[in-house]
Amino acid sequence: MHPYLQVLNLRRDVKPARPHVSYGWTAFVLAVGLWGMGAPVPRPPVAGVDGWTQRTWVVMGTYLTVRVRHADSAYAERILDGVIDLVQDLDRRLTLYDPSSELWALNRQAGGPPLPVSEPLWDLLERALAYSRETQGAFDVTIGPIVQTWGFLEGPRRVPSDEAIARARARVGYTKVELDPSRRTVRLTTPGMVLDFGGIAKGYALDRAVELLQQAGLRDALLNFGGEIYAMGTPDGGDRPWTLAVRHPRRPDRVWREFPVRDMAVSTSGDYERFFFQGGRRYSHILSPWTGRPVETDVVSVTVVAPSATEADALSTALFVMGPERAQALVGADRCRYVLWIRQQGRHLIEDPRSVWPPRPCPSQGSRPSRTPKSNDPSPDIRPQ
Numbered sequence: 001m002h003p004y005l006q007v008l009n010l011r012r013d014v015k016p017a018r019p020h021v022s023y024g025w026t027a028f029v030l031a032v033g034l035w036g037m038g039a040p041v042p043r044p045p046v047a048g049v050d051g052w053t054q055r056t057w058v059v060m061g062t063y064l065t066v067r068v069r070h071a072d073s074a075y076a077e078r079i080l081d082g083v084i085d086l087v088q089d090l091d092r093r094l095t096l097y098d099p100s101s102e103l104w105a106l107n108r109q110a111g112g113p114p115l116p117v118s119e120p121l122w123d124l125l126e127r128a129l130a131y132s133r134e135t136q137g138a139f140d141v142t143i144g145p146i147v148q149t150w151g152f153l154e155g156p157r158r159v160p161s162d163e164a165i166a167r168a169r170a171r172v173g174y175t176k177v178e179l180d181p182s183r184r185t186v187r188l189t190t191p192g193m194v195l196d197f198g199g200i201a202k203g204y205a206l207d208r209a210v211e212l213l214q215q216a217g218l219r220d221a222l223l224n225f226g227g228e229i230y231a232m233g234t235p236d237g238g239d240r241p242w243t244l245a246v247r248h249p250r251r252p253d254r255v256w257r258e259f260p261v262r263d264m265a266v267s268t269s270g271d272y273e274r275f276f277f278q279g280g281r282r283y284s285h286i287l288s289p290w291t292g293r294p295v296e297t298d299v300v301s302v303t304v305v306a307p308s309a310t311e312a313d314a315l316s317t318a319l320f321v322m323g324p325e326r327a328q329a330l331v332g333a334d335r336c337r338y339v340l341w342i343r344q345q346g347r348h349l350i351e352d353p354r355s356v357w358p359p360r361p362c363p364s365q366g367s368r369p370s371r372t373p374k375s376n377d378p379s380p381d382i383r384p385q
C-alpha cells in the first residue's frame with residue numbers, strides 16, 4: 001500500500017455531552033486518515049516532523065482532524081486555532097434544539113414572518129437550495145420533519161405510521177423556503193418546517209476552513225471532518241498527490257480502492273452509517289423527500305470527489321437518493337465530479353459500471369474550493385415517474 005494512504009469510512013462513534021441534534025446524536029461515520037487510529041496500514045508523515053502540525057477536535061458531534069504543513073509550527077498552531085473557532089461558530093449557529101442557536105430561532109419562526117439571518121447561515125442556505133434545485137429535490141435541506149418522524153434526530157428510531165409520514169411530508173419542500181437577498185431574510189412558509197443541514201454542513205465547514213488555510217498561505221493540508229475529506233496540495237510539498245482509500249463498506253479492516261486526490265474534496269454517503277433494524281429490515285438515515293421513507297436501494301455507498309467539499313457532501317447525499325441511473329447527468333469528468341458506486345449484488349458487493357472513476361485533476365479549477373451551481377444550471381429530469 002501507498003505510504004501516505006488515508007482510508008475513508010472507518011466507523012467511529014461520538015457521544016457528545018449534550019445531544020447534538022442537528023447532526024444526529026449517536027453513531028457517526030468517520031472517513032478517517034490513519035493518524036494514530038491504530039488502523040493496520042502504514043502511517044502518513046508524522047506530526048511534528050517534516051513541518052506537519054495536526055490537531056483533532058470533537059465538534060458537530062464528530063471528529064475534525066486537520067493536518068497542515070508549515071515550517072513554523074507556532075504559526076501553524078495559530079492557524080489551527082482559527083480553524084476550530086470558525087467551525088465552532090458554525091456549529092453554534094446550526095445546532096437544532098439549542099434555543100440560543102440561530103437555526104433554532106429560524107425553525108421556530110416557520111409559518112411566520114421572515115427572519116434576518118447571519119452571513120454564514122445565509123450563504124449555506126443559498127448553496128443548499130441550489131443543490132436542491134440541481135438535484136430536483138433529491139437533496140432537500142427541509143427534510144427535517146421526515147428525519148424527526150423516523151427518530152433520526154432525537155430518537156427513538158422507529159417505523160412511523162403512514163399518517164405520520166404524510167404529515168411530515170406536508171412540511172417538507174425546498175420551494176417552501178423564501179429568500180430575500182436585499183434584506184438577507186429567510187421565510188419558512190409552512191408551520192412546522194425544520195431545516196436540517198446534516199447532509200451538507202460538514203462539507204461547508206471544510207470549505208470555509210480550506211479558505212482560511214489558503215488565505216494563511218498554506219499549500220499542503222489534509223482535513224477530515226467525520227468522513228468528509230479535503231486534500232490540499234500534496235503530502236510532501238512535491239508533485240505526488242495524496243493517496244486516499246475507500247474503506248470496504250462491510251469490512252472495516254479492508255480497503256476497497258485507493259485513489260489519488262489533490263485540491264479536491266471527497267464525501268461518502270452510505271446505508272451503513274446510521275441506520276436501524278426493524279422486522280429484519282435495515283432503515284438508513286438518508287431519506288427520500290419524495291416518499292418520506294429511507295431510500296430503498298441496492299446501493300451500499302456512493303463516494304463523490306468534487307472541487308468543493310460542500311458540493312461533494314450535498315451530492316453524495318443526493319446521489320444516494322437518486323441511484324446511479326438518474327444521477328448520471330449530474331456527474332462526469334467534464335464537470336469535475338467523480339463518483340464511485342458500490343452496490344449489493346446477492347451476497348457480493350460490486351462497483352457499478354456507471355461509476356466515473358478514478359478521479360483526475362481538474363485543470364480549470366482555481367484555488368477557491370466553494371463552487372456551487374447557479375440557479376440556471378441545467379437540471380436533468382431525475383424525479384421518479
Ligand code: AMP
Nearest residue numbers: 138139140143198199269285286287317
Ligand atoms: P450524509 O451523511 O452527508 O449523506 O447526510 C445524511 C444526513 O443528511 C442525514 O442524517 C439527515 O440529517 C440528512 N438527510 C437525510 N436525507 C436527506 C436528503 N434527502 N436531503 C438532504 N439531507 C438529508
Ligand code: MG
Nearest residue numbers: 199313314317
Ligand atoms: Mg452529505
